[in-house]
Amino acid sequence: MGPIKKEDVMNANLVKILDPYSAAVLGFNVAILPDAKEQAITDNIRIFTNNVIYRLLEDYIEYAEIRKAEETAKGLSELILPAKLKMIPDFIFRNSDPAVFGVHIEIGTLYPKVTLITADGKKARRVHQIQDKGKTLEKAVKGSEVAISIRGIEIGRDINKDETLFVNVPESHVRQLMGKFLDELTVDQKQALREYIILQRSMQHPWWGM
Incomplete structure (x- = not known):
């Protein structure tokens, strides 16, 4: 009681x-x-x-x-990995259909087909492609500046042109990353994961991801 x-x-x-x-x-x-x-x-x-x-x-x-x-879960390859990226306002190539814009990968590793959210929790839909100088990439690592395309959003209406974006990692994946796969993450992936957990706990509840 x-x-x-x-x-x-x-x-x-x-x-x-x-x-x-x-x-x-x-x-x-x-x-x-x-x-x-x-x-x-x-x-x-x-x-x-x-x-x-x-x-x-x-x-x-x-x-x-x-x-x-x-x-x-069989392995780390089955999980969505964390990343934090910053839009580059001077490199907005298309506003919509699809939106194509430049980003700087601040921490973590960005892969295609992952969903992004803004720093205030708005969904920014799924990354369709990652490109650098016209070449399609399988991933973009920390420090990279690349162009990404996203269908179904309009820059200026759905998201601003200077947003900080996070990969939207499901809570079940976060628990596994924080548990048995933590030692397999790079230092910057761990940092991206910590920042993402802090963001989700500020929006949802203090033990999100546990």
Whole structure:
């Protein structure tokens, strides 16, 4: 009874050693104390709260099932990898149909066919192609300045010409990247992942990606 406390999170962290899928804190119609929220982020423990008991249980069961499914992923090549890029305002080649514009890859590695979002969470749709001097590229690494094309958006209406963009990595992929694949990421990919998690937690909830 009562609000979720730091001790509740610490107890869940002990359970994680034996059963990582049960390592969560569930609260029915209760508040979360600030020190509990901080401890949850430190220990990577997910907290679920809801005022409707069956929805609380559904949320937790769905989470546990997704976590178990994530363990079956075959390798890093199956996951969407993080990247952060900055649009170059002086290199807007086409505003739409498709939009073609220059970007600077600040951190991470950009691949075709990934979806982008802006720094305030707006979807910028999927990267169709990456090009450099007319040559189609399979990827663009940190420090590159390349042109990308995106169908279904209009620069000036859907996105501005100087947006900071992130690859939209699904939460299930983030958990795997932060877990068993973390050592396989480059230093700048890890930085891109950290910044992306901070962005998502600011827009959604403090334990997004756990």
